[in-house]
Amino acid sequence: MTLDAVLSHIDAELPNATDRLLRLLRIPSISTDPAYAEACETAADWLVEDLRSLGFEAEKRATPGRPMVVGHGGGDNGTGGRHVLFYGHYDVQPVDPLNLWHREPFDPEVQDTPDGRVIRGRGASDDKGQLMTFVEACRAMKAAGVPLPRITFLFEGEEESGSPSLVPFLEANAEELKADVALICDTSLFAEDTPGITTMLRGLLGEEITIRGPERDLHSGFYGGPAINPIRVLSKILATLHDDTGRITVPGFYDGVPELTDELRDQWQALGFDDAAFLGAVGLSQAAGEEGRSVLEQIWSRPTAEINGIWGGYTGAGFKTVLPAEAHAKVSFRLVGTQDPHAIRDSFRKMVEAQLPEDCSVEFHGHGASQASVMNISDPAFEAAREALSDEWPNEAAYIGAGGSIPIAGYFKSILGMDSMLIGFGRDGDQIHSPNEKYDMKSFHKGTRSWARILDRLA
């Protein structure tokens, strides 16, 4: 049997593959909210069953948080092929603000849109749809009797909530999980018809700050003036995070931020990225990051500081003249090169503390810290995958960067000693982490075909 038979099988099976994905999307596996813990178990069980139905060994493995799914199989050519670890995550983002969804987030459906057929629902793109492209490729290889490389599956359930159990799990199961190279499907196409292999990923450092002032909420008439207002203190501190040129002011922040090589800058310029179209698609016209940097640089190779959430005082309908006892913010930093997340966390905390008035205190809560990843593309598996992708898609595959953080790639390197190939089929318009998330049917279909081509070369 040949690869062509596999691809034909994928084409014919697309309706059934879509039904399977819709079933997985109906499980509301939000990891950050404990109310959905049971749904995460259900999603993990579903994946275990699906892998077993393909003849793979598969198990749900408990962690202190949401479970991992681990599976093994393939190696049908004996010891000749590569041993790959495939990683995806079955947990999804929260769905608020719910009122902006046009349909229940966990009642997915296939929709015909002016831009083509899409699968609509929370997790359709991030990451259930992407994860299933790989599973469906394996299913088609099995059905067509085409040899698979040796595969270890690892599906995580805490990717959207900082992966608290991941490192201990990798450390405890390193011997079982080690492979020659990791395959990660959680990234995007570079453009319509142009697949990419992501070789640069920003790291992520999350911090939650609580500023406390008066020991209880006060009436702003009786105390306004002499009593310090924690929201005012928090605003003042957050306002100092960036200077007027968009640079981040945390002391030592730029230690380990490499300047882009001329070679890479040339490659990226050749991609013909349309800054205005990228910004215009979300209603913007000006690049708001560091002055003098292109949009691709600002996203792929420059670090950031963002306020992801802020709250304090009265936030309901109407007005309440309260002078609140505390104010909160969730702040995150995207990291590049060899920036050290732990050193930056320390420096950020010191910077906040240095700006506190005498009557205020601060409490910090860390939400994960991962370094950036830069892949070594001299491994021939990268070129094999690039050629396989180029066979499937109209345009040649490119090595690209990514602004998002997939800490797993760093952990695979540091704990399991292997590089990662980041190959995904998402699109900028997928609205992941936003209302009305979708995954293009074309991404799902050609993504599955792409993995079949890659697996065939790696076997």
Add this chain to the structure above:
Amino acid sequence: MTLDAVLSHIDAELPNATDRLLRLLRIPSISTDPAYAEACETAADWLVEDLRSLGFEAEKRATPGRPMVVGHGGGDNGTGGRHVLFYGHYDVQPVDPLNLWHREPFDPEVQDTPDGRVIRGRGASDDKGQLMTFVEACRAMKAAGVPLPRITFLFEGEEESGSPSLVPFLEANAEELKADVALICDTSLFAEDTPGITTMLRGLLGEEITIRGPERDLHSGFYGGPAINPIRVLSKILATLHDDTGRITVPGFYDGVPELTDELRDQWQALGFDDAAFLGAVGLSQAAGEEGRSVLEQIWSRPTAEINGIWGGYTGAGFKTVLPAEAHAKVSFRLVGTQDPHAIRDSFRKMVEAQLPEDCSVEFHGHGASQASVMNISDPAFEAAREALSDEWPNEAAYIGAGGSIPIAGYFKSILGMDSMLIGFGRDGDQIHSPNEKYDMKSFHKGTRSWARILDRLA
């Protein structure tokens, strides 16, 4: 019959008067939240019935929001006495954060505490307990057959939500509501055993700001850097509201702010106010208002800008790397002297707009605007009331200021052409607008006795 008989009646009736107040406190008449509109109707009905039970005419009057209660009666000495309008409000503040209450906010009870007996529950002090001191005084005068001055009652149900219906109602019913002087019971004792007649009240200007950037929530990995973050823009703007000396930077803000007269400053210094104790009671040690001003000045005679609420992005449990489409704040200004709230609103809005990046927009929503009030104490009714209060309490009554805003006093002057006597029996520790609000039984009891003495003098 004499005043002594009235006071004896009040003493004997205290348990029944307390029961009546507890019944009123059980009605959750939160005006700012539409979910409690029906409860506001119930509270108004309750007051109508209670006034009628005393032989007063009373009616609930519809407004576009919560209803007014209007009553008439007294004038038992013919045309000789004063005609007073008594004002209170039956609506209460929201109760969040609910988890900080030690008891259901609307299940009030009498509690014995180390500082004496208190009535605990939302609205106990602000303003149901205060309002009922006047009603109970009337009840005792009626029961003892002692003549009342002519009284018009006006109970509002929107005081805690900016009084949107008040001005149109006063204008439409000016002839019915006009009196010689208004009595308002919504303020505090100056100190334990020292009653005050408040003669300076700060005005209040409320503004809600919504800053919009990207047209939808974005993933901070994919867009962080080039996409403008509305929380960052909002923080930067709010951080400019005060300069390093605590002065407010809104252009023209200090127009109409009078410098304190030496006479008044001397009077206030003589009150022996303890700055450290006032701040220490809420866990603070430093006066955070304008540099070089005493705490009493900062509260009574200086204007402020406060951020009463802020929200945007992800504020739930865990972390979500969202770059939000919008960010919000509720800002209020306390005004003094002849500061013009409308001019300040315009100037504030211009100041915000001037700081907006090109890709952001702002929407403003006004939440009420009232000028400060300064009473004319040459009206002999003030001195009569001061003497009556001094008869009831251990220490002589004082003319004082108040940091809170009671816009009604300004409207009584501008619409009905009368001054107001602001007499109340609250205490700094009443935790109004906060969890675990209470009213001292002593305030309730001696407050009722105080009004009886005042009414007797004014009749």
